[in-house]
Amino acid sequence: MKVIARVPAKINLMLSVGPVRSDGFHELxxxxxxxxxxxxxxxxxADAVSVSVSGPYAEHTPADESxxxxxxxxxxxxxxxxxxxxxxxVHKAIPVAAGLAGGSADAAGALLACDRLWGLRMPESRLxxxxxxxxxDVPFALSGGTAxxxxxxxxLRPVPVGGSLHWVLAFADGGLSxxxxxxxxxxxxxxxxxxxxxxxxxxxxALSSADVDALAGLLHNDLQEAALALRPAxxxxxxxxxxxxxxxxxxxxSGPTCVFLARDGVSAGALAVGLASSGTCAxxxxxxxxxxxxx
Ligand SMILES: C[C@@](CO)(OP(=O)(O)O)[C@H](O)COP(=O)(O)OP(=O)(O)OC[C@H]1O[C@@H](n2ccc(N)nc2=O)[C@H](O)[C@@H]1O
Ligand SMILES: Nc1ncnc2c1ncn2[C@@H]1O[C@H](COP(=O)(O)OP(=O)(O)O)[C@@H](O)[C@H]1O
Numbered sequence: 158m159k160v161i162a163r164v165p166a167k168i169n170l171m172l173s174v175g176p177v178r179s180d181g182f183h184e185l186x187x188x189x190x191x192x193x194x195x196x197x198x199x200x201x202x203a204d205a206v207s208v209s210v211s212g213p214y215a216e217h218t219p220a221d222e223s224x225x226x227x228x229x230x231x232x233x234x235x236x237x238x239x240x241x242x243x244x245x246x247v248h249k250a251i252p253v254a255a256g257l258a259g260g261s262a263d264a265a266g267a268l269l270a271c272d273r274l275w276g277l278r279m280p281e282s283r284l285x286x287x288x289x290x291x292x293x294d295v296p297f298a299l300s301g302g303t304a305x306x307x308x309x310x311x312x313l314r315p316v317p318v319g320g321s322l323h324w325v326l327a328f329a330d331g332g333l334s335x336x337x338x339x340x341x342x343x344x345x346x347x348x349x350x351x352x353x354x355x356x357x358x359x360x361x362x363a364l365s366s367a368d369v370d371a372l373a374g375l376l377h378n379d380l381q382e383a384a385l386a387l388r389p390a391x392x393x394x395x396x397x398x399x400x401x402x403x404x405x406x407x408x409x410x411s412g413p414t415c416v417f418l419a420r421d422g423v424s425a426g427a428l429a430v431g432l433a434s435s436g437t438c439a440x441x442x443x444x445x446x447x448x449x450x451x452x
Contacts, residue, residue, distance in 0.1 A: 168324065182293065183309070187305070194440065229267040268287060285300075323421055328414055334411075380411050401431040426441050
């Protein structure tokens, strides 16, 4: 049997970063939004867990035991006290270290695919706890849709969205390291008192009514300042997107991908073409549901 999980990338519509906690993580309040750009993770029975990687970003992805899909499958086998293994194949269409949680998508895909392959039917709450042990973004990658994340990002509450929203992702050459971006933010605000993180109610209201004009004024990312300090060229990308008609643009998560809000699907297509013709690789995406699993 072969099980295939298709797992979306995420963007952060708002990322409020609070003080550093005693475990070294930052307290967050974020709005995760799964978008229509997918990695695929397939699993077949094998004696041990291993992975091979294909697709446009294969060469930037580790194919050894540091691969998050391998770590996830092994963690699941340990939790279920299984000796089973799996040959995992990851098709990487989500750029690596891009602020789009592609590694988390692969970890979630491996959990879902191996749970089905090994016939475990593990309850969602246990899978989510395992996911949180693999990375702060992995629980969201399991559930998808749109959700507020708190804690270090692993505590989730679904958020209703009243209609289709259209986004354009502008990809950068080369990734940014998430720990480095958080460290740079700490340096940048070492002389400031950092308030508790929060997602404004107005943002949730704008999502619930799919009011793109209101939403445009509410997109925000506390990590953007640090990502721009590490990669100043992102400032040009953000300006280019706005000049080409985006309602708003921010860096997604720890970057360097920039995400632009478009008024509708046609404007999103035109914006992606405009960015591409000025030399920035870009793609129009829309919100999407949870990961899908098939055999
Ligand atoms: C910034 C965000 C926004 O959603 O994602 P990306 O944009 O990188 O995908 C997340 O906070 C990243 O989540 P994830 O990539 O799963 O991070 P983890 O593996 O848990 O942690 C990697 C490192 O990021 C820092 N980290 C992460 C989460 C958090 N709440 N506080 C932190 O300080 C820590 O330095 C940690 O060692
Ligand atoms: N399956 C995987 N896909 C992508 N990156 C992976 C994977 N497994 C491990 N990694 C490592 O995780 C790091 C973060 O990857 P990724 O999730 O793509 O970035 P981000 O946190 O910016 O969204 C990368 O530096 C990469 O080496």
